[in-house]
Amino acid sequence: MTDPQILIVSPANTAAGRVGRVVRDVTRALPMADVLVVDDGSADRTAAEASEAGAITLSLPVNSGYGATLQTGYKYGVRHHYDVIGQIDGDGQHQGEYLPVMLEALRQADADLVVGSRFLDRDGHYRPSLARQVGIGLFARVASVVTRQHISDPTSGFQLMRIGVARFFCSEVYPTDYPDADILILLHRAGFKVLEVPVKMRPSSGKSMHSGHRSLYYVYKMTLSILVTLLRPRSQHRAS
Amino acid sequence: MISTHLRIVAIVGSLGLLLFVIELVRRRRLKEEYSVLWMATAVVLLLLAAWGGLLRSLTHAIGAVAQSSTLYFFGLLFVIFLLLHFSVRVSLLERRLTALVQEIALLTEKRAGPAQHEEELAEEAPEDDAVNA
Numbered sequence: 098m099t100d101p102q103i104l105i106v107s108p109a110n111t112a113a114g115r116v117g118r119v120v121r122d123v124t125r126a127l128p129m130a131d132v133l134v135v136d137d138g139s140a141d142r143t144a145a146e147a148s149e150a151g152a153i154t155l156s157l158p159v160n161s162g163y164g165a166t167l168q169t170g171y172k173y174g175v176r177h178h179y180d181v182i183g184q185i186d187g188d189g190q191h192q193g194e195y196l197p198v199m200l201e202a203l204r205q206a207d208a209d210l211v212v213g214s215r216f217l218d219r220d221g222h223y224r225p226s227l228a229r230q231v232g233i234g235l236f237a238r239v240a241s242v243v244t245r246q247h248i249s250d251p252t253s254g255f256q257l258m259r260i261g262v263a264r265f266f267c268s269e270v271y272p273t274d275y276p277d278a279d280i281l282i283l284l285h286r287a288g289f290k291v292l293e294v295p296v297k298m299r300p301s302s303g304k305s306m307h308s309g310h311r312s313l314y315y316v317y318k319m320t321l322s323i324l325v326t327l328l329r330p331r332s333q334h335r336a337s
Numbered sequence: 338m339i340s341t342h343l344r345i346v347a348i349v350g351s352l353g354l355l356l357f358v359i360e361l362v363r364r365r366r367l368k369e370e371y372s373v374l375w376m377a378t379a380v381v382l383l384l385l386a387a388w389g390g391l392l393r394s395l396t397h398a399i400g401a402v403a404q405s406s407t408l409y410f411f412g413l414l415f416v417i418f419l420l421l422h423f424s425v426r427v428s429l430l431e432r433r434l435t436a437l438v439q440e441i442a443l444l445t446e447k448r449a450g451p452a453q454h455e456e457e458l459a460e461e462a463p464e465d466d467a468v469n470a
Binding site for chain 2: 135144148153154155156157158159161165168169172173176269273
């Protein structure tokens with residue numbers, strides 16, 4: 098892929114005041130990419146602000162959750178024949194300046210999905226609450242064991258993927274509530290190659306799209322989701 | 338043995354449920370598809386209430402002491418199945434709803450910076466005129 102068409106999807110829920118900056122950061126980092134903000138039924142000016150900042154916007158008529166919002170972006174990217182789809186949270190937690198590094202990793206390493214990991218550096222710049230730390234650590238371990246590769250940040254929503262992965266995610270295999278370690282395992286079993294690159298993240302400012310899931314439910318949901326993913330027959334969707 | 342009193346209550350109750358389900362289907366308030374479990378519940382409860390021999394051997398088979406518990410047991414079992422059935426349907430509906438919401442969102446596409454997409458606007462313009470005229 099010499100000159101890939103790139104779409105950066107930014108799921109945003111009540112992110113007015115932050116989403117504009119995200120769009121501008123992405124545009125500055127990857128001027129050749131289109132930016133798509135998918136507004137998850139926000140009541141504030143999220144969509145308008147994204148549009149003013151130069152993004153293509155889609156608005157979900159009702160609040161549908163993080164996974165459903167992201168999947169809308171994948172569907173858009175697949176239908177408009179993009180080659181690479183990236184995703185960056187609209188609340189400003191992820192920093193667009195890392196996208197070129199992630200794109201380079203996608204090209205160089207022949208990976209299908211590149212995940213920006215905030216824990217790969219081990220510099221301790223990012224400290225979630227203890228409960229989340231335990232949860233993330235647990236599923237990072239589980240994902241690492243299952244996929245037989247080191248995974249440090251399965252919760253990261255800062256990703257860049259080839260269109261084959263997005264097409265795979267448009268099917269019903271994708272969890273529309275809260276995709277996490279389970280999709281990494283799903284991808285591994287479908288034959289896709291996942292790679293982590295170190296990034297820095299800002300502490301999530303106030304109400305993020307992820308604040309809705311409580312730690313205990315997160316542990317339950319992820320355990321069950323990983324278990325049933327392993328119990329299902331492998332899906333062979335690898336587009337080569 | 339269950340008392341004649343309980344037997345009458347059980348027969349009347351399950352018969353009433355059966356007729357009510359049929360009536361709901363007749364008035365198209367309940368789809369045939371969803372009536373299956375309700376119908377099964379009513380028929381099995383009616384059978385257990387009316388047929389003393391079946392109730393007696395079933396009570397023995399499940400290790401219950403009182404025959405009335407067998408009635409309750411099967412009644413409760415069906416209710417649990419029904420609730421599970423509804424959870425499955427709700428999950429399916431939610432999946433469909435999400436897909437529809439996404440399709441609607443994909444139709445709301447707004448492009449920023451009209452200068453960059455003049456060719457698209459040019460294509461849309463004649464249609465707008467037609468609507469206005």
